[in-house]
Amino acid sequence: MCEAPSRCTWVTADPLYVEYHDSEWGVPLADANALFECLTLEGAQAGLSWLTILRKREGYRRAFAGFDPAKIAAFGDEDVTHLLADPGIVRHRGKIEATIGNARAWIALQDSGVDPVEWLWSFVDGRPQAGSSQQASNTTSDQMSRALRKAGFRFVGSTTCYAFMQAVGMVNDHAKGCFRRSEVAQSAASFSL
Structure with a gap:
């Protein structure tokens, strides 16, 4: 009989998890849309379980144009109203509006000559770091959070940023x-990069 592999303790038996x-x-991810997706979903998770977000991830991908920041940045009030009625996502006005605003902040970074992928990775000097414990935040996530907020992003507290860095x-x-x-x-x- 084969023994199940040892996993991180936060993993439940749910097959999706x-x-x-x-x-x-x-x-490690360097794809712009995938990074924007992760940043969005980590922010959407605030106050909820990660499994809830995983179960809605396909709904998010559909509702938010495959996490293409340029498309999301063009969303308006009518789109917000439509998204608030979409059971495939977390129907929280603040989180929906933050996703649209974050897409606009992402595009603003690009328009100012900053590559958001390189910029996000610059917080770890462009190289994955070995962690030693699963913590809620650290000085790097504090710095990332402050920089993201300064750039106009929302739902990007230090704990969210650290979860993003892990993901x-x-x-x-x-x-x-x-x-x-x-393996990782x-x-x-x-x-x-």
């Missing part, structure tokens, strides 16, 4: 006994 942990969480592989916080820790470390070793 297991799949997310085993294939996505902590793998997109800026920090490898897989537990020391988790089978994914060394290998993918991080070959990562480049």
Whole structure:
């Protein structure tokens, strides 16, 4: 009989959660839309469980134009009204308006000559970092949060930023006994922007 692999303790038995942990969480990302998606979903998760957001992720992808910031930035009041009635996402006016505003802030960064992907990764010097414990925030996430807010982003507190950093592989916080820790470390070793 095969023994189940050891995973991070936060992973439940839900197959969606297991799949997310085993294939996505902590793998370094450099795709602009994927990074914007992660930033959006981490903000949407505030006050909710991550599993709730995972279950609605396809609804978010549909409702928010595949997380294309240029398309989302063009959303107006009518789109907000439509999104508030969409059961496929978290129907929270503040979070919906923040997603649209964050898309506009993303585009404003680009318009000012800043590559948002490189800018976000600059908080970890462009290289994935090895984590030592699963914490709620750190000085880097504090700095990222302040910079994002200064750039016009919302729902980007330090805890949200740290969860984002974990999710997109800026920090490898897989537990020391988790089978994914060394696999993610290998993918991080070959990562480049």
